[in-house]
Amino acid sequence: MTFDAETAYTELHAHFGERARRNEPLARHCTFGVGGPADIWVTLDSRDDLIGLTTLCAERRWPLLLAGNGTNVLYADAGVRGIVARIAMNGYSIEDGSNDTALLITHAGVSWPRLLNELAAAGWGGLEFGPGIPGTLGGGVISNAGAHGSDLAQVLEWVETLDASRCEEQPVAPTTRRYTLAELDLGYRHSRFRAQRRVQFDAEGYPVAAPRLLIEPAEIIMQLGIRLHREDPNVLRRLIEERKQHRKRTQPPQQSAGSVFKNPSGDYSGRLIEAAGMKGKMYGKAQFSERHANFIVNVGGAKAADVAALIREAHDRVREQFGVDLELEVELRGEWKVSQP
Structure with missing residues (x-):
């Protein structure tokens, strides 16, 4: 696929301002601290930003790679051609239910550490197994993140995605879709979103990245619904601190x-x-x-x-x-x- 980075950057900078950068080192955006430049880097702060950019890339045939906090990714030294966009939507709300339960509705870009501290202070339990998980909630769904005998599959209700799978063949607009827990195929470090992304090894033994799509991933997680339950804030804080210390000792x-x-x-x-x-x-x-x-x-x-x-x-x-x-x-x-x- 051909890509005129200068033309794309001019158009994106006019819309995103300083959130669009040219030749951005990806080493700054992954926890490995390695990786070459992205032709264009964009930070997406809202749902409208995400849908708008994905639609534009489908129309213009611009390659787009969506990223989170970069906690489970290895970027190549040669970087990434096209546009790399970080999903930074990080708002959430809590809908009270019955019997001391609630539904957490959170954007995919919310980070585990921040969310856990705020939920604990408010006396909401359910995600306290994950203080050592440094990524985002959206990234956590892809690999069914878990620790200490628990994982997201035990508390997740639904996921809302932006489906760009039809954009690969023709310049059509992406559509939104909601998956229930039963449709996500969650297992040990697995979900329906990882089924086609397994890294293979070539004849010389080197890991080989999955074939590049125009818009990747083809299904982009935007929002999650997670079950919470009432818990003593002091109990939650103590448990979170114990698990933080365990992570420091073992990792x-x-x-x-x-x-x-x-x-x-x-x-x-x-x-x-x-x-x-x-x-x-x-x-x-x-x-x-x-x-x-x-x-x-x-x-x-x-x-x-x-x-x-x-x-x-x-x-x-x-x-x-x-x-x-x-x-x-x-x-x-x-x-x-x-x-x-």
Whole structure:
């Protein structure tokens, strides 16, 4: 697909002002701290912004990648061609129900840490399993985020999306759609939104990003409905603090994207990676953490290619030594053919 970045930037800057940037380093927008430039970066503060930009990109045939807080993504060193737009809508409301329950209606861009603190102060429980989840609620749905024996599937009621799947073939406007919990196919680090996005490994063992779509993801999460229940604020604060401290003890402090691989059935990726001799292994300025072997950390100045090289070696070693084909939890975005070592 052809893309005239200057023409697109001129039009977008006229509408979004300083929220539209040219050649924005993606390393600033992901927790790995790596990644080259996006041709154009846009911050979306409202539902109208999201629908308007997606519609415009469908009409103009401009490639668009929607992003959240960048907590589960590895951007290529060559960056991303086209437009990368961060979903920053972060409002929410609480509708009181019966029997000390409520429905939380939240935009996809709300971050877990902020929301948990505010809900705890107001005496609303339901999401306190996630103080160590650094991403957004929308991103959490994609991977059915969870911790401490709980996950979103246990409290989620519905999700509203912007469906741009028909825009791939023709310049039509996206439509809105609501999915009930039963329609989301939520499982361990899985949802209907991840079904077509699994990272494969090529003949040389390198991770390969899923084929790029015109508008990606084709179904964009905009809003969520989550069940809450009344709880003592002091109990919630204590539980959240305990889980924060647990995260500090068990997870590395350096820049990372959390767990690199999903746990295989009946085992743990960290155990397998450590048993394969990869714990502490470095490539360039990226390292499998000494604290937790399923974390790759940026020790200062790492490249995306360094991270990819570690992913390749760990995947190969675990498969060769234990016969386990580890599935990548981190999503790859950008021009990966350029950046492989």
